[in-house]
Amino acid sequence: MNGALVFDAYGTLFDVHSVQQRCEEFWSGSGAKLSQLWRAKQLEYTWQRSLMGRYVPFAQVTREALAYACEALGLGLDERRSEALMNEYRNLALYPDVPASLARLRAAGRKLAILTNGSPDMIGPLVRNRGLQETFESVLSVDELGVYKPAPQAYQLAVDRLGVAAAGIGFVSSNCWDAIGAKCFGFAVYWINRGGAPVDRTGFLPDRVIGSLADIA
């Protein structure tokens, strides 16, 4: 049992770059670039808005980041394409190592939860569309706090809602900055480094660096 295991969603369980295919359909040859820039700006905007004290839900941040990215790359974006791409975010693919690993952890009796930046209108449909609604005891969104990770309040939400002390929470993220934020807060942290990225230099280190979710299960 050992406390709870809390997962980041976007980039950790769900592959944000599975939007690339639809991007490519709309703008042939630009799918990969658009997907990368869209994601980069989405994250930047969460940090900047949190610092400015001007939170808006993740769906709006994501839509605004898409508009920026398309303009930067000279890609014409209309309402129809914007909606179609936002809809992709409710149908992101699971990473290949995720389904079997989650099933194994669940079978072992671990208490599993999601802690995400995603607003309920995004993360709820995504979890259902991927058939994970029975897997997680809780799907926690920073939306009720009005501030994004890596603010400590975001991680505190898991402590409060799961009723488990920080030291009893194992936190799993593929986003290094998120893993570091969680470590700074006091969780035991697994960083899934699927792509062999360098570790970020922001004062803390994940407890364990793993190549896939299977390494926990």
Add this chain to the structure above:
Amino acid sequence: MNGALVFDAYGTLFDVHSVQQRCEEFWSGSGAKLSQLWRAKQLEYTWQRSLMGRYVPFAQVTREALAYACEALGLGLDERRSEALMNEYRNLALYPDVPASLARLRAAGRKLAILTNGSPDMIGPLVRNRGLQETFESVLSVDELGVYKPAPQAYQLAVDRLGVAAAGIGFVSSNCWDAIGAKCFGFAVYWINRGGAPVDRTGFLPDRVIGSLADIA
């Protein structure tokens, strides 16, 4: 006279990418890429550390971002090269439109100041090395606050120190996120968009978009 004119430093007056030449000397063919990634990570780290409540001075953030960028690009970084590149940050070039424009504004009796993320050990030598120590009435650093832009406290520092109300302060930045943070706070904002970038979508717009500092002078 009309109140004060407050300038961002890095990327606005001083060209952060003038480090590129020294990068290129050290790692031929990688100068531009390294300079871009170094800057991108430097900014990310300021936002992430501010949100985590784990401020360290800009000199440390800059050094840590350099270490990340070199590892990501597979470039061997030793202490000597790290120090040499950090020293470049105290000798950044002024953008071509800056010297004459500042001189004209100064001659017109405008109260000029700098408001920067840069820690005093970085911004002080840089201002002196570029011969600007007589140009600015104040060089204000967020270092005394322990939080980076675009947190509102950073902009409040200019109000407090210059003794001018927010509405009486004209703020000039080439960093769109900084221009937006300043506008959100209540300054009248000029965004110098030298490169024709899209405007960021984070809820506010600069009052004026200009191509060069000469457009204010």
